[in-house]
Amino acid sequence: MNKQSNCSCDVLIIGGGSAGLRAAIEAHDAGANVLIISKSKRGDPHTTLARGGINAALGTMDPDDNWVVHAADTLREGEFIADYERVEILCKNAPDAINELVNWGARFHREKDGRLTQRFFGAHTYRRTVFYEDWTGQEIVRVLMEQVNQRNIKIIDNVYITKLLKSKDYVNEERGPPPLPPAPQPASLTSWKTTAATYKQHEQEEEQVRGAFGIDLENKEFVTFECKSLILAAGGYTRVYAVSSSRIFENYGEGIALAYEAGIDLVDMEMVQFHPTGMVWPDQAVGTLATEAIRGEGGILLNSNGERFMKNYDPERMELGPRDVVARANYNEIISGRGTEHGGVWLDVTHLRKEVIQERLTTMYEQFQKLDGIDISKEKMEVGPTAHYSMGGIVVDINCRTRVKGLFAVGEVISQIHGANRLGGNSLLDTVVFGKIAGGEAAGFANELKRESEETGAGLSQPARTSNTNNNDQKEKLDINLDLFSLKEPIKFRNEIQELMKLNAGIIREQVMLENGLKRILELKNEFYFNSNKNNNINSKEFKIDDDNSENIILSWHVKCSLITCEAIIRSALMRQESRGAHYRSDFPRLDDERWKVNIYCRKEKKEVSADADATAAEEMILFKQNVKGIKGSLADFIKSHVKAAHHRTFE
Numbered sequence: 001m002n003k004q005s006n007c008s009c010d011v012l013i014i015g016g017g018s019a020g021l022r023a024a025i026e027a028h029d030a031g032a033n034v035l036i037i038s039k040s041k042r043g044d045p046h047t048t049l050a051r052g053g054i055n056a057a058l059g060t061m062d063p064d065d066n067w068v069v070h071a072a073d074t075l076r077e078g079e080f081i082a083d084y085e086r087v088e089i090l091c092k093n094a095p096d097a098i099n100e101l102v103n104w105g106a107r108f109h110r111e112k113d114g115r116l117t118q119r120f121f122g123a124h125t126y127r128r129t130v131f132y133e134d135w136t137g138q139e140i141v142r143v144l145m146e147q148v149n150q151r152n153i154k155i156i157d158n159v160y161i162t163k164l165l166k167s168k169d170y171v172n173e174e175r176g177p178p179p180l181p182p183a184p185q186p187a188s189l190t191s192w193k194t195t196a197a198t199y200k201q202h203e204q205e206e207e208q209v210r211g212a213f214g215i216d217l218e219n220k221e222f223v224t225f226e227c228k229s230l231i232l233a234a235g236g237y238t239r240v241y242a243v244s245s246s247r248i249f250e251n252y253g254e255g256i257a258l259a260y261e262a263g264i265d266l267v268d269m270e271m272v273q274f275h276p277t278g279m280v281w282p283d284q285a286v287g288t289l290a291t292e293a294i295r296g297e298g299g300i301l302l303n304s305n306g307e308r309f310m311k312n313y314d315p316e317r318m319e320l321g322p323r324d325v326v327a328r329a330n331y332n333e334i335i336s337g338r339g340t341e342h343g344g345v346w347l348d349v350t351h352l353r354k355e356v357i358q359e360r361l362t363t364m365y366e367q368f369q370k371l372d373g374i375d376i377s378k379e380k381m382e383v384g385p386t387a388h389y390s391m392g393g394i395v396v397d398i399n400c401r402t403r404v405k406g407l408f409a410v411g412e413v414i415s416q417i418h419g420a421n422r423l424g425g426n427s428l429l430d431t432v433v434f435g436k437i438a439g440g441e442a443a444g445f446a447n448e449l450k451r452e453s454e455e456t457g458a459g460l461s462q463p464a465r466t467s468n469t470n471n472n473d474q475k476e477k478l479d480i481n482l483d484l485f486s487l488k489e490p491i492k493f494r495n496e497i498q499e500l501m502k503l504n505a506g507i508i509r510e511q512v513m514l515e516n517g518l519k520r521i522l523e524l525k526n527e528f529y530f531n532s533n534k535n536n537n538i539n540s541k542e543f544k545i546d547d548d549n550s551e552n553i554i555l556s557w558h559v560k561c562s563l564i565t566c567e568a569i570i571r572s573a574l575m576r577q578e579s580r581g582a583h584y585r586s587d588f589p590r591l592d593d594e595r596w597k598v599n600i601y602c603r604k605e606k607k608e609v610s611a612d613a614d615a616t617a618a619e620e621m622i623l624f625k626q627n628v629k630g631i632k633g634s635l636a637d638f639i640k641s642h643v644k645a646a647h648h649r650t651f652e
Contacts, residue, residue, distance in 0.1 A: 009033055009034070009035040009225065009226070009227045009228075010027075010032040010033040010034065010227065010228050010229070010443070010446035010447070010450070011024075011027040011032045011033070011034045011035070011227060011228070011229050011230070011231065011439070011442045011443055011446050012034075012035050012037065012211060012212060012225050012227035012229075012230045012231070013027075013034065013035065013036045013037065013230075013231045013233060014037050014161050014212060014230065014231070014232050014233060014234050014255070014258075015036075015037075015038060015045070015231075015232070015233030015234045015235060015255070015411065015413075016036055016037075016038030016040060016042060016045045016155060016157065017045035017046055017047040017141070017233060017235065017411060017431065018045070018047040018137070018140050018141055018144060018411075018428060018431040018432060018435065019047075019233040019410045019411030019412075019430075019431035019432075019434070019435040019438075020036055020038070020045075020231065020233035020410075020411070020435070021036070021141065021144035021145065021147075021148055021435070022144060022431060022432045022435030022436055022439065023231050023233060023408075023410055023435040023436070023438045023439035023442065024036050024148055024153050024439060025144065025147050025148060025151065025153070025436075025439065026435070026436045026437075026438075026439025026440045026443070027231075027439040027440070027442055027443040027446075028151045028153055028439075028443075029151075030439070030440055030443035030444065030447070031443060031447055032229075032442070032443035032446050032447060034153050034154070035153075035154045035155075035156070035225065035227070036148075036153065036154065036155040036156070037155075037156050037157075037159050037161060037212070037214070037225065038155060038156070038157045038158075038159070039157070039158065039159060039160050039161075039249070039250070040157065040249070040250065041157055041158070042145070042155050042157045043141060043142075043145050045141060046235055046246065046247070046250050046251065047137045047138075047140065047141050047428070047431065048135070048137050048138040048141055049137060049245065049246075049247070049289065050136060050137025050138075050140075050427060050428050051134045051135055051136060051137065051289060051291035051292075051293060051363060051364070052121065052129065052131060052134065052136060052291045052292045052293035052296065052424065052425060053119065053121065053129035053130055053131035053136045053293065053296075053425045053428075054097075054098065054129065054130050054131070054136055054140065054425055054428040054429050054432075055070065055094060055121070055124075055128050055129055055130070055423070055425035055426050055428075055429050056070075056094035056095045056097065056098040056128060056130060056429065057069060057070040057091065057094060057095065057126075057128050058095055058098065058116060058118060058128065058130070059126075060111075060115040060116050060117070060118055061115075061117070061118040061119075061126070061127040061128075062118070062126035062127050062128070064126065065125070065126035065127075065128055067088075067091040067092045067094065067095075068091075068634060068635055068638045069125050069126065069638075070091040070094065070128060071084075071087045071088055071090070071091040071092075071635050072125075072635065072638055072639050072642065072643050073123060073124055073125055073423055074087050074090070074091065074418070074419075074423050074426060075087055075419065075631070075635075075639065076123075076639075076643055076644075077123045077322050077419075077421050077422075077423045077581075078391075078418050078419020078420050078421055078422070078423075078581060079419055079420040079421060079580045079581040079591065080419065080593075080597065080628065080631075081268065081419045081420050081580065081581075081597065081598070081599060081628050082416055082417060082418055082419030082420075083398070083416040083417070083628075083629055084629060084631040084632075084635060084636075085398050085629070086398055086416055086417045086434075087417065087635075088633075088635060089398060089433065089434075089437075090417060090426070090429060090430060090433050090434070093433045093436075094429055094433065097429060097432045097433050097436075098116070098130055100432075101140060101143055101432070102116075104143045104144075104146070104147055105143055105146065106132065106139055106140065106143045107132050107139060108130045108131065108132050108136075108139075109130075109131055109132060109133070109360070116130050117130070117131070118130055119131065119293070119296045119297065120296050120320055121292055121293075121296050121320070121423070121424040121425045122292060122295065122296075122317070122319075122320045122321055122322060122323055122326065122423075122424050123317065123320070123321060123322040123323075123423055123424070124320075124423065124424075124425075128425070129296065129424070129425040131293065131360075133359070133360065133361075133362045133363065134291050134293045134360065134361050134362055134363045134364055135362070135363045136428065137428060140428060140432070156216075158216070158217045158218045159214050159215065159216050159217070159223065160214050160215045160217065160254075160554055160557065161212045161213070161214035161234070161254075161258065162213060162214050162215065162258075162482075162483070162484060162557055163212065163213040163214070163258070163261070163480065163482075163483060164209060164211075164212055164213075164230065164232075164258050164259070164261070164262045164404075164407070165209070165210045165211040165212060165213055165224070165226070165478070165480070166207045166208060166209055166210055166262060166404060167207050167208045167210055168207060169210065169478060169479065169480045170210060170477065170478055170479065171477050171479045207263070207404055207405065208404065208405040208406050209227070209229065209230045209262075209404050209405065209406040209407040210226055210227070211224060211225045211226035211227050211230065212224075212225045212227075212230065213225075213478075213480065213482075215484075215545060215550070215553060215554070217550055217554070220544075220545040220546055220547075220550060221545060222482070222543075222545070224478060227406075227446075228406065228445070228446035228449045228450070229406040229407070229408065229442040229443075229445040229446045229449075230406060230407050230408065230442070231400075231408045231409065231410060231438050231439070231442050232255050232258065232259060232394070232402075232407065232408070232409040232410075232413055233255075233409070233410050233411045233413065233435070233438075234254050234255030234258065234411075234413050235250060235251050235254070235255060235411065235412050235413060236251050236253070236255075236389060236390030236393070236412035236413065237251055237252065237253035237256055237272075237390045237392075237561075237562075237565045237569075238251050238272065238387040238388055238389065238390055239251040239252050239387075239498075240252060240253060240387075240497060240498060240501050240562045240565055240566050240569075241272075241387035241498055241501050241502050241506065242495075242498040242499050242501070242502040243278065243286055243287045243384075243385075243386050243387060243502060244287050244386060244387040244388070245275060245278055245287055245288065245289040245386045245387070245388045246287075246387075251390075251412075252558040252561045252562050252565070253561045253562060253564065253565030254557075254558075254561050255393075255394070255409070255413035256269075256393065256394065256413065256561065256564065256565050256568070257560065257561035257564045257565065259394040259402065259409065259413070260394070260564055260568075260602075260604055261483075261564075261604070262404060262407070263403070263404065263604065264394045264395060264402050264403060264404065264407075264409075265394070265395040265403075265601050265602065265603045266392065266393065266394055266395065266415075266568050266601065266602040266603075267392060267393070267394075267395050267415045267416060267599050267600065267601050267602070268391055268392040268393070268415045268416065268419075268420075268572070268599055268600060269392035269393075269565070269568040269569050269571075269572045269600070269602060270392065270569055270572035270573040270575075270576055270583045270600065271390075271391035271392045271415075271418075271419070271420050271421075271581060271582050271583055272387060272389075272390060272391070272392070272569065272582055273323055273324070273327075273387075273388050273389040273390075273391060273421065273422050273582045274323075274324070274327040274331075274385040274386065274387055274388060274506070274507050274582065275289060275292070275323060275327065275385065275386050275387075275388035275389070276292075276301075276323060276326035276327040276329075276330050276383070276385055277289070277290040277291075277292070277294065277295070277330070277347055277381075277383035277384075277385075277386075278290065278383060278384060278385065278386025278388070279368075279371065279372070279381075279382070279383060279386075280340070280342045280343055280344035280382050280383060280384045281342040281344070281372060281382050282371060282372060284371070285371040285372065287386040287387075288367070288371070288386075289386065289388065290347060290364060290367075290368075290381055290383050291361075291363075291364060292323075292424045292425075293360070293361060293364070294347060294349060294361060294364055294381075295319040295320060295326075295347075296320070297349070297352065297356065297357075297360055297361060298349065298351070298352055299319065299347050299348060299349045299352075300318075300319055300347075300348050300349075300351075301319055301326075301329075301330065301345055301346065301347055301348075302345065302346040302347075302348055302380070303333045303338035303339070303345055303346070304338050304339060304340055304345075304346075305338055307338075309329065309333055309338070309345075310326065310329060312329075313325060313326075313328075313329040313332075314326070314329070322421055322581075323421060323422070323424060323582075324420075324421045324581050324582045324584070327385040327507060328385075328507055328508070328584060330344075330345050330383070330384055330385055331384075331385050331507045331508065333345050334384060339384075340382045341382075342382050343384060344382040344383050344384035345382075345383060345384065346380040346381065346382065346383075347380065347381040347382075347383045348380045348381070349361070349376055349377070349381075350376075350377060350378060350379065350380065352377070354377040357376060357377050358377075361376070364376065365377070368381055385507055387506075389412065389418075389422050389427060390412055391415065391418045391419065391420065391421070391422055391581075391582065392415050392568075392569075392572070393409075393412065393413050393414045393415035394409055394413055394414055394415065395414075395415070395416075395601070396408070396409050396410075396414050399437055399438075399441050400414070400434055400437055400438035400441055401441065405445075406442075406445050406446075406449075408438045408441055408442045408445075409438070410431070410434045410435050410437075410438040411430070411431050411434070411435070412427070412430075412431075414434075416599065417430055417434070418430070419581065420580045420581025420582055420583060421581035421582050482538050482543075484538040484553060484556070484557065485528075485538060485553070485556040485557075485560065486538060486549050486552045486553045486556055487528070487552060487555070487556045487559065488552075490552055490555035490556045490558070490559050491555060493524060493527075493528060493559045494555065494558060494559055494562065496520075496524065497521070497524065497559070497562045497563070497566060498562075500517050500520050500521070501517065501566055501569070503517075504516055504517030504520075504570070505517050505566070505569055505570050505573055507584065508584055508586050509573055509583070509584060509585050509586065510585060510586045510587040511574065511585075511587055514570055514573055514574045515574065517566075517570050518567070518570045518571065518574065521563060521566050521567050521570060522567070524563060525563045525567070528559060528560065528563060538553070567621055568602045568621065571602065571621060571623055572600045572602065572623065573585075575600055575623055575625070576596055576600060577592075577595075577596065578590065578591055578592040578595070578596040579591060580596065597627070597628050598625040598626060598627055598628060599625065599626055599628060600623060600624075600625050601623065601624050601625065601626065602621055602622070602623055603621070603622050603623075603624070604619055604620075604621060605619065605620055605621075605622050606618055606619060607619065607620050
């Protein structure tokens, strides 16, 4: 596709992973013209790194399994701060999602009699994880890409989106700029229902999304995309940590920053999942995931003394305990002097038959052989905790709507599905179940705009196009500050942020460490904007992107996103004075339902400053909490009678 040409778009999707792809398919099938924007190469999103499997209570291996048990497991391991209605939607729709993928050609592993194989993952009551060897995410992307290609849905890759455009960013040359809407009230966060009437109710207080602005790295130009509705599927924020399973170019909280800057609240940002088993050696592989499938197939964890130490932390479930428990156990063994030469623990599958390893752990067998020269059928693997998944994210309702009209979000960028600790195998499921919902909702919104436009003749649905920002041959003129920067040494900023997050807001947290981390983040924020505004703020539409400055612009963008994200993580972690799931406070080691069975929100608010103050000084991040919604219905009855009260294992 020629990126210089004009293109129309009803639904714009930012993100080419499984969430964005599934949303695109649904939006297209609902009659919308869809465009996908991705910063990674098509077919190679972060989803391809998801190895172990995707959950559904199919009952092929354990007939007693059903959606209620699956939902109860999800809520329990999320320490009961996930939204139960979203969990119900996730688990009820899981079997249909799997069957859909199978009908589209997914090659999931089967038993000899043809049943889909399901294996155990950590903290599951039954075997419910469906898989393809040990690269399930890549198989799902393959299947979804085939469906996207069959529908001729357009994908533009190698584009970084840096700003969401709303109605206020456009000036009508005849009428002038539109009036600013009233400030949204906190009550609107919880009062939304999934009816058209609610849209009318909030119509006056919500702005409307109009598109997105970004950088086309291939053609070295700024680009603008206009649309009727937009789906944000831009991933999580684990790359703000020095050791992460994400690749170096992704997951700096780009979607978090885009939404926050657009006025969307964040929630549960302190909840960052550390996967227990990332590679610790060699240097170029640090953080690379050793999938949970290894433990699901019978892998065991040993310390440097050869002790199977999980018996000391979770004697019932051992290596198949919750991810937060296993990760902290690994961390505790390492800092207590029982770690390996390279600062990890041993993961051992040498007791398994080699043919089993090569059939079910194909990628892991090849990965360790290629990166570390290790034959895992004969030698143990060195592993340690790695930042892996963001349970926190932006606020949406159960139909993936944000508080900005026409703006939807899905995937790891959103929150309140996994609570304080994600159940392994639920992330891929999350993307396809809610991707389908988001796509249908966004298409419905866009189609309604088209219908209203046809009936009234109003210019609500101008065709979207890709264009240079200098194109002003329209009555509605885009009038924005590019809000981009090109620092001289952005890598120094990035590296310091990652190290301070590892040291001050990692697996184990406490007040002094968090306060020190927040102080330094705010100092770096001031340095970033002072240096940028003084020398490197890209405001001119005449600015030219070339090979010499394009990398710095993207790295500077990563720094900006990281600063927003890390401030939210640390402020939320400071506020939550208890230990719950992935959030472990050594100074508050117990779970405290009485005070902290809540969700913590972050909001950008204006504050009064002097006229000559920097623009960034006019905004501040405020926090507030809301009680978790009470569980109702059959799920509540099951949990009351079958699920043990949440209990938190400490390491005192």
